[in-house]
Amino acid sequence: xxxxxxxxxxxxxxxxxxxxxxxxxxxxxxxxxxxxxxxxxxxxxxxxxxxxxxxxxxxxxxxxxxxxxxxxxxxxxxxxxxxxxxxxxxxxxxxxxxxxxxxxxxxxxxxxxxxxxxxxxxxxxxxxxxxxxxxxxxxxxxxxxxxxxxxxxxxxxxxxxxxxxxxxxxxxxxxxxxxxxxxxxxxxxxxxxxxxxxxxxxxxxxxxxxxxxxxxxxxxxxxxxxxxxxxxxxxxxxxxxxxxxxxxxxxxxxx
Amino acid sequence: xxxxxxxxxxxxxxxxxxxxxxxxxxxxxxxxxxxxxxxxxxxxxxxxxxxxxxxxxxxxxxxxxxxxxxxxxxxxxxxxxxxxxxxxxxxxxxxxxxxxxxxxxxxxxxxxxxxxxxxxxxxxxxxxxxxxxxxxxxxxxxxxxxxxxxxxxxxxxxxxxxxxxxxxxxxxxxxxxxxxxxxxxxxxxxxxxxxxxxxxxxxxxxxxxxxxxxx
Numbered sequence: 001x002x003x004x005x006x007x008x009x010x011x012x013x014x015x016x017x018x019x020x021x022x023x024x025x026x027x028x029x030x031x032x033x034x035x036x037x038x039x040x041x042x043x044x045x046x047x048x049x050x051x052x053x054x055x056x057x058x059x060x061x062x063x064x065x066x067x068x069x070x071x072x073x074x075x076x077x078x079x080x081x082x083x084x085x086x087x088x089x090x091x092x093x094x095x096x097x098x099x100x101x102x103x104x105x106x107x108x109x110x111x112x113x114x115x116x117x118x119x120x121x122x123x124x125x126x127x128x129x130x131x132x133x134x135x136x137x138x139x140x141x142x143x144x145x146x147x148x149x150x151x152x153x154x155x156x157x158x159x160x161x162x163x164x165x166x167x168x169x170x171x172x173x174x175x176x177x178x179x180x181x182x183x184x185x186x187x188x189x190x191x192x193x194x195x196x197x198x199x200x201x202x203x204x205x206x207x208x209x210x211x212x213x214x215x216x217x218x219x220x221x222x223x224x225x226x227x228x229x230x231x232x233x234x235x236x237x238x239x240x241x242x243x244x245x246x247x248x249x250x251x252x253x254x255x
Numbered sequence: 256x257x258x259x260x261x262x263x264x265x266x267x268x269x270x271x272x273x274x275x276x277x278x279x280x281x282x283x284x285x286x287x288x289x290x291x292x293x294x295x296x297x298x299x300x301x302x303x304x305x306x307x308x309x310x311x312x313x314x315x316x317x318x319x320x321x322x323x324x325x326x327x328x329x330x331x332x333x334x335x336x337x338x339x340x341x342x343x344x345x346x347x348x349x350x351x352x353x354x355x356x357x358x359x360x361x362x363x364x365x366x367x368x369x370x371x372x373x374x375x376x377x378x379x380x381x382x383x384x385x386x387x388x389x390x391x392x393x394x395x396x397x398x399x400x401x402x403x404x405x406x407x408x409x410x411x412x413x414x415x416x417x418x419x420x421x422x423x424x425x426x427x428x429x430x431x432x433x434x435x436x437x438x439x440x441x442x443x444x445x446x447x448x449x450x451x452x453x454x455x456x457x458x459x460x461x462x463x464x465x466x467x468x469x470x
Contacts, residue, residue, distance in 0.1 A: 002387050002388045002427065002428040002429065003379075003383065003385050003386070003387045003409075003429055004385060004386045004387065004406065005385075006385050006386070041453065046385065046386055068271070071271050071272055071275060072271070072275040073275070075272070075275075075276050075279065075450060075451060075452070075453050075456055075457060076408070076451060076452075076453050077408060077410075077451050094269045095269055095271070096269075096271070097269060097271040097272055097275075098269070099269075099272070099451065119307070120306075121305070121306055122305055122306035122307055123382065123412070124305065124306075124382055124384070124410045124411065124412075125305070170382055170384070170410075171382075171384065196378070199369075199370075199371070199378075199380055199381050200380055200381070200382065201380045201382070201384050201385070202380075222378075224380055224384070224385070225385070254386040254406045
């Protein structure tokens, strides 16, 4: 099959500055999302995801300017997520240069937003982000959570993914809140269950610590793309090393 | 030679990336506009497109861009269609229950099959989203300096079947063969997004600036 599996570095950005730190050799300003995006672009990243964690909605102008700057210099797809609540937010981000917009909490409280956005802007630019947790009661049931994994919604993950695909989502960004930050690897069970349940691409996220975890995300998790932050930010591995490793494992990547 | 590129703006979304990538490719002046005079006087014209084709075609026609584009093509100005822009140049699309397109190039636009699978039975996701190889099946000045089977970025759910259009100059493989690019006279159009395809994409845009519209 000719379509390459994608590697997507993710930047957390607060008021126009990258947080959680980035540790690249020779980088001038580790907090500058534009410079970091350019570095990832040069390193062979397939896309870039930019998660805006700016708390105040009023400070979003900084975010828009950052998106504009990245889009002017980085010629690979850019997804922007975080705090997207209304069709007008999506329009502003797309006009600023985002190629895709990721909707998370707002999709839970107002699923019609996904439908409306997909109809207006096309499914290709609407990503639905799902933060999921294993209920841990032995039922194998995963539910959606909000507020960084603190608030449960009662929504079952696989059914939700199907509904979002029906509503016109073009892609699902699936984050395991159990694994996020652990470096124990993606939650492969739920990743595969969702990837098998929908026809749209699924991005695995949360928990990657080694290059084998990326391999597992594709082979066992059946993901179409993998998102990673810290392994790249802290210079543990480069995107090139990740792709070499995946290629050796028989995963088709763009090099 | 100094060149002005007009990117046709018919209100269907973000043209910022197309504009930036054209500048990166060396365009002296890029105007994003729906004004007939600006489009007609440009040295190169880009016909971009995102979103649903019914809305694209209806807005394009409502603004009179179809007549402007006709005049541009007839004047011999090189034209580059991108994604839904390419699909809009075809005869007809299955999207939105069936939409008559501009019919500059003859061939249908169809959807990837439901439950789409490769020959080994593995599920293929739709949209066809990501980096795929572009196989050049006909020589064209737009391919100068671009390797055969080079990667470009695609994102689409509808496509032109390679065997149902005589103007196909490149294909992609995704459980079937679709048109990566079509060309006829001074019109060249891509299903992929050169503005999102890193160095290969910038190179293609640079070739477009150098291309005189002949093959």
